[in-house]
Amino acid sequence: MTEVIKVTNLQQGYGKRIILNDINLNINSGDILGLIGPSGAGKTTLVSTIMGMLKPKQGTVTVLGTPMPNRKLLGKIGYMAQTDALYSVLTARENLTFFGEMQGMSKAELQKQIPYATGIVNLNDDLDKYVKDYSGGMKRRLSLAIALLADPELLILDEPTVGIDPELRQQIWKELHRLADEGKTILLTTHVMEDAEQSSYLMMIRGGRAIAQGTPDDLISQYHVNSVEEVFLQAGRDQDAHTSND
């Protein structure tokens, strides 16, 4: 078990606006970290900071033992963005090839990895279709395939299950658990509670602060409730009570 993500006393923001405050996080290899919180809470900002797209305003972020930001390390991270960042006039295969090349993969690796990555998301039969003819769900799956393509040590998935039907979601989760068992680390953001329950570690963000974090079982017993959803609601109420006392 090696430490993959280490965030200490992170404060992040744009200009004078502070978006994240006092974030501390330790994730080991094989963990699936679920980042939950309402939209606008700062999830995507935290993800961007962990990837090194943004420099921490205060505090430090270390990924795979390297202080971030670090451009080269991005080769070891598979990223799926919240919006489907795809080239619509290219086919799915061309998109995969292009992003694979950008990630630094060789032709031989691409040949091997494209069928594997698209197999997970059931896109093998539509590989040579233009992306502009894809449905919303198919685009989402292609984005996920691009993230999986380079067999990265760390997977960062921003809202991966939006627009994906339940059957395929189960299949994707099975694959994510298999990857975690292999020692890969996964960070995903979501506001779907079913996804949160599948995670091995949860961090709840609200208003730029981590209001609760721990394994789902620990959290449920800590808050004396029956589900992750109730933990989230309770933690939110506690935060509101705390701020109104100030």
Place this chain on the structure above:
Amino acid sequence: MRTLAMIRRVFREMLRDKRTLALMFIAPLFILSLVYFLFQGNTTTTASLATRNVDSSMVTAIKNKHIKIHDVNSDKSVKTIIREHDYAGMLSQNGDKLTLTLANTDQSKSAVIKQSLQAAQAKLKGQAAATTIKTQAQALQKMQAALGAATHTPVNATTNVGNLKAKLGSTSYTTKTHYLYGSKDSTFFNTLLPIMMGFVVFFFVFLISGIALLRERTTGTLYRLLATPVKRGEIISGYLCGYGTFAFIQTLLIVLFTMYVFKIQILGSIWLVLLINVLLAMVALTLGLLISTFASSEFQMIQFIPIVAIPQIFFAGIIPISSLPGWLQPVSYIMPLYYGASSMSAVVQKGVGFMDVLPNLSILLLFAAVFLVLNLLTMRKYRQV
């Protein structure tokens, strides 16, 4: 490696977008053809001129293929006659005084009439001079004959008269005009062409590259790209090489088109013409990429055209820079098209060599370099390393 992948992607996207391809390759030829036909027009201008009480010798002298004479007898006012018949001008004579009234709604027609009138006056004066000389010569001849009869030495004298006559006969000068640049077929189009060529390349490359990068920003693919270990320089150079190739093909097409369809003679080296255009395209490309940073939609990108692209053409030499108001002249020095177009004009029309346009080319290169650095800096907004 990554740059190559970028170039391949740009090629694929361009080749599949038939409309954009057409815009890049056919639209410039269309515009140039339009300009060509528009500025060929002025050689066929004919002006209608009304004449009243004008001597017939004068009228015949004025007549040429650009003037249509209408003899008028009515005693209505000049204004009314011109208005009623839509003449370009009216010439009336009172004693030996000529009065020319020009409608002046079309300055080129006014110019034709003024020129023809001047020519006619010169012609008549010449004729008059010739007749006087002729009569004097006849008188001289008579005197000579009388003298000859008196002195009985006619041989020498007649040869002298013959010489004199030969000299007098050659009063009608023939003029031969030499053109330093171009020929008698040169029209304003010849002046306009190098400038238009530069502008067309600049405009389309600016627009297409700017919108391409803008689309990449708005769809999020630029952010996604920067989430890989790619260097910002690799993205920009991929764009430069990818769209640069299309700009080069476009330039080649325009140059060949003007040479073989318009039969415009390029006095200087064709390679130099291509080089200037490619440099101009590079400036347009880097500027387009940079400007797209400040636009959040395609519509906003279009809004930059009247601010960034159109003013360039005014300072590119269509209106000679020296004839601009003094305070406005320095503005041309910040216009990339000024350097491109003036070099193009010099190469196409005067046939100057590489060393003569080198200063201008260096300035274009400097423009491209500055825009390039600014591009790299603005991409920091997306990824801070």
